[in-house]
Amino acid sequence: MDGTRARLDLNQILLERTEKLRSSGSASQASLDQVRSTQQELSASLNSLIAAQNVAEVSLGRKIVTAPFDGAVLSKNLDIGSVVNGGQAIAEIFTEDRMEIDVPVREADAALIPGLFEGASPSATVSVRFAGQSFEWDAEVTRVAPTLDQRTRTLTVTVELIDITGARATGSSILASGAPPALINSFANVVIEGPQPDATYAVPSTALRGGSELWLLTPSEGDGGTLKIVPATLVHVDNETSYVTSALIPEGARLITTALSTPQEGMKLRDVAAERTTSTQAANTSDDKL
Numbered sequence: 001m002d003g004t005r006a007r008l009d010l011n012q013i014l015l016e017r018t019e020k021l022r023s024s025g026s027a028s029q030a031s032l033d034q035v036r037s038t039q040q041e042l043s044a045s046l047n048s049l050i051a052a053q054n055v056a057e058v059s060l061g062r063k064i065v066t067a068p069f070d071g072a073v074l075s076k077n078l079d080i081g082s083v084v085n086g087g088q089a090i091a092e093i094f095t096e097d098r099m100e101i102d103v104p105v106r107e108a109d110a111a112l113i114p115g116l117f118e119g120a121s122p123s124a125t126v127s128v129r130f131a132g133q134s135f136e137w138d139a140e141v142t143r144v145a146p147t148l149d150q151r152t153r154t155l156t157v158t159v160e161l162i163d164i165t166g167a168r169a170t171g172s173s174i175l176a177s178g179a180p181p182a183l184i185n186s187f188a189n190v191v192i193e194g195p196q197p198d199a200t201y202a203v204p205s206t207a208l209r210g211g212s213e214l215w216l217l218t219p220s221e222g223d224g225g226t227l228k229i230v231p232a233t234l235v236h237v238d239n240e241t242s243y244v245t246s247a248l249i250p251e252g253a254r255l256i257t258t259a260l261s262t263p264q265e266g267m268k269l270r271d272v273a274a275e276r277t278t279s280t281q282a283a284n285t286s287d288d289k290l
Contacts, residue, residue: 070097
């Protein structure tokens with residue numbers, strides 16, 4: 001292109017000179033026409049080269065892959081000269097200042113995460129074992145996948161580490177290398193913060209009577225005890241286990257999981273489990289004496 005442009009400039013000078021000579025009668029019309037024809041050919045050739053260059057630049061721009069963030073290449077799948085098809089993965093890249101973890105969460109557990117489906121960013125803790133020692137990072141929930149996993153029926157919750165270099169050692173020993181950064185492909189344990197109501201108990205779902213009461217055996221002097229019925233508030237259900245809150249459970253009381261025909265507050269009860277334990281201990285003592 002530079003050569004064509006130089007020849008065009010030179011021919012322009014020749015054209016101006018020929019036009020002056022033609023005006024003075026020193027050059028023929030044929031000579032002037034020849035120079036003008038050459039000028040037009042060179043100009044057309046230059047325009048063609050410029051158009052070809054523009055097309056090449058556009059084509060080159062389409063072949064340049066630019067990452068949407070600064071980072072480093074984790075792996076590449078192609079070599080120089082390879083033919084790339086549409087949709088083909090050519091490399092894996094990762095950011096050097098951010099890290100995310102996709103966590104499968106059961107529906108029952110997801111229901112306990114405050115504001116999970118309302119755009120909130122619940123806090124989380126990510127822990128990793130490195131060289132026999134545990135390290136923790138502060139994190140937060142950033143998004144939730146809009147679908148359930150077809151195989152596991154779990155939600156995919158994405159947790160982002162707030163500072164990948166801000167690891168805290170949970171043990172007393174300190175590595176000579178210092179705390180490691182969050183490393184890709186590490187096995188991590190993620191704990192997402194949920195509600196922590198006081199006086200919460202995990203009970204068999206069948207022991208929650210009428211959805212709002214617990215039956216308790218309060219021991220008394222002598223054999224057995226008495227029935228105490230206390231109100232309970234259901235917090236969460238996980239399969240066959242219910243989580244309830246109740247501030248009225250007396251110390252030493254035992255949960256009744258069997259059915260009672262006509263339960264009444266204060267009625268006398270036999271502690272069958274305690275009787276069996278006492279009988280077993282007595283039998284063992286007799287065997288020892290034999």
